Amino acid sequence: DTGVSQNPRHKITKRGQNVTFRCDPISEHNRLYWYRQTLGQGPEFLTYFQNEAQLEKSRLLSDRFSAERPKGSFSTLEIQRTEQGDSAMYLCASSDPQVNEQFFGPGTRLTVL
């Protein structure tokens, strides 16, 4: 078990560009969560999946954000037309339904110039 992995670890982009992040959960974890963390704040929930179904989306997830988990394994989070306010750490977590504990990946740090 290698834990939750996220790629890339860092992304620098220019305002208006699209970016995509990938999260690979712990194998056999059927729940996958995305959070966003800005400087000086705790993580804020964005969305979560159970298998391939997206069960909840936060109001923070504007229409520029889309997340997918097509085969119930890895997930991608895409941000279209990035804005400077999107600069943050994007965290992914996964959990086993039998154990109420979310395991977090190292995050992808996005900087929008």
Place this chain on the structure above:
Amino acid sequence: AQSVTQPDIHITVSEGASLELRCNYSYGATPYLFWYVQSPGQGLQLLLKYFSGDTLVQGIKGFEAEFKRSQSSFNLRKPSVHWSDAAEYFCAVGTSYGNKLVFGAGTILRVKS
């Protein structure tokens, strides 16, 4: 809606001294409560969790926390702090099993020798 308050943004303690980090939550029913630690460049690591039963829970690295329903609190304690405990600590509440977490803003712990 549920919320978490961590009143202390920064705390500095001497190595070997005791530690208490405060956490207050707002939720109408019995919450699921968690403490996570985040070191620079690292993902969030779960220290301990409370679901039900004994209100004093033990976690990893010598940490413990006590759930006090009457005070809506879940304070984290450690009897003797080590320099390696310097990190940021987050309290979180979950409202149902396996659901999203709501985090506090975090407390940065500094340890002085």
